[in-house]
Amino acid sequence: MHAAAALAQSALRPILDFALPPRCPGCAGITGEPHRFCLDCWSALTFLGDPCCARCALPFDYGDGAELLCGQCLARPPAYDRLRAAVAYGEISRRVALRLKYGGRPGLAETLARLMQRRLDAAGAPLLVPVPLHRWRIWRRGYNQAALIAAALARRAGLEARLDLIARVKATPVLRGLGPRERAEAVRGAFRIDKRHREGLAGRTIVLIDDVYTSGATANACARALKRAGAGRVEVLCWARVVKAEREQA
Numbered sequence: 001m002h003a004a005a006a007l008a009q010s011a012l013r014p015i016l017d018f019a020l021p022p023r024c025p026g027c028a029g030i031t032g033e034p035h036r037f038c039l040d041c042w043s044a045l046t047f048l049g050d051p052c053c054a055r056c057a058l059p060f061d062y063g064d065g066a067e068l069l070c071g072q073c074l075a076r077p078p079a080y081d082r083l084r085a086a087v088a089y090g091e092i093s094r095r096v097a098l099r100l101k102y103g104g105r106p107g108l109a110e111t112l113a114r115l116m117q118r119r120l121d122a123a124g125a126p127l128l129v130p131v132p133l134h135r136w137r138i139w140r141r142g143y144n145q146a147a148l149i150a151a152a153l154a155r156r157a158g159l160e161a162r163l164d165l166i167a168r169v170k171a172t173p174v175l176r177g178l179g180p181r182e183r184a185e186a187v188r189g190a191f192r193i194d195k196r197h198r199e200g201l202a203g204r205t206i207v208l209i210d211d212v213y214t215s216g217a218t219a220n221a222c223a224r225a226l227k228r229a230g231a232g233r234v235e236v237l238c239w240a241r242v243v244k245a246e247r248e249q250a
């Protein structure tokens with residue numbers, strides 16, 4: 001219930017955000033309308049789409065419409081079935097994610113949800129589930145940014161969201177600076193789906209919501225927990241996906 005309480009508490013804050021003149025989510029310059037980026041920030045964002053790996057959305061230089069997989073997905077298929085992301089991880093998308101996460105700007109979740117909705121496949125009425133934060137982090141920060149995004153997306157798309165479906169039972173270290181293997185090790189056994197939540201999960205398509213996708217360690221650990229609990233298909237939808245050398249900094 002911590003997530004729900006934190007969400008209720010933070011639900012009041014977007015009103016404060018919008019009592020002030022609308023600001024660009026990237027550079028905080030004043031803009032004409034809420035949720036709009038200024039032209040400079042907008043043109044600095046790299047929107048992701050086809051052609052890309054059918055599984056992990058790694059952009060390809062060219063494609064012929066066929067479902068192709070990248071080398072990494074062929075060698076070691078991820079635990080999730082498909083990932084989609086709104087933008088590539090870069091200077092502006094990183095700044096927006098950080099301001100949502102640490103900057104006390106929960107209203108930005110709505111901005112991200114608007115852009116992520118383009119990449120959401122609502123067919124079959126999937127269940128939206130955020131990557132959870134450990135309760136210590138929620139206490140410190142006041143909210144889980146992924147839960148705010150999931151709630152905004154659910155409202156916009158008319159889908160169901162279950163904000164407390166996955167529990168984070170292990171406080172994991174910040175993964176920044178760790179290599180892929182260390183990341184996978186750090187999140188091992190960190191996520192659990194309580195028995196009382198498993199009802200109605202059998203065969204269901206889940207869309208796992210997160211802000212930033214880096215090595216996939218967290219998304220894969222969550223996807224494994226969801227599948228163990230009976231989920232039929234697990235898709236991942238995130239705001240920004242690391243696509244190249246930024247991987248080390250994320």
Ligand SMILES: [Zn+2]
Pocket residue numbers: 024025026027028029037038039040041042
């Ligand atoms: Zn800007």
Ligand SMILES: [Zn+2]
Pocket residue numbers: 053054055056057058069070071072073074
């Ligand atoms: Zn791939």
